Amino acid sequence: MFCPKCGTTNEENARFCGKCGAPLAPGVIPSQQSVPQGQIPNYLVPAILTTICCCMPFGIVAIIYAAQVNGKAAAGDYNGAMEFSKNAKLWSWIAFGIGLVFSILYAVFMFFGFISQRSMGGMDF
Numbered sequence: 365m366f367c368p369k370c371g372t373t374n375e376e377n378a379r380f381c382g383k384c385g386a387p388l389a390p391g392v393i394p395s396q397q398s399v400p401q402g403q404i405p406n407y408l409v410p411a412i413l414t415t416i417c418c419c420m421p422f423g424i425v426a427i428i429y430a431a432q433v434n435g436k437a438a439a440g441d442y443n444g445a446m447e448f449s450k451n452a453k454l455w456s457w458i459a460f461g462i463g464l465v466f467s468i469l470y471a472v473f474m475f476f477g478f479i480s481q482r483s484m485g486g487m488d489f
């Protein structure tokens with residue numbers, strides 16, 4: 365087994381390099397796969413905010429994705445964590461967009477309802 369640090373050939377079952385002392389066994393070497401905490405945004409806060417303020421069903425989809433980002437990252441599944449992070453962000457925006465559209469439509473309907481009520485009042489007069 366070659367030492368990844370200095371290139372010295374060691375015994376196959378050696379756990380440490382005989383020359384430089386670097387760890388050789390796969391279990392000893394710190395895993396490069398682990399994702400540092402906080403590296404991948406989980407979008408949990410915007411997901412919760414959009415659920416409360418905007419659009420419940422799509423916001424919940426965003427929360428479901430957001431809640432699993434940290435777990436995936438902790439398990440070393442970088443691609444999976446990124447995927448769930450993207451989905452959480454996407455569904456947060458979808459929920460926000462739909463919530464915004466419905467808010468505008470509601471405001472428009474209220475506005476025209478107000479106008480028609482006024483015009484009907486004018487007819488009575």
Ligand SMILES: [Zn+2]
Pocket residue numbers: 367368369370371372381382383384385386
């Ligand atoms: Zn070495």
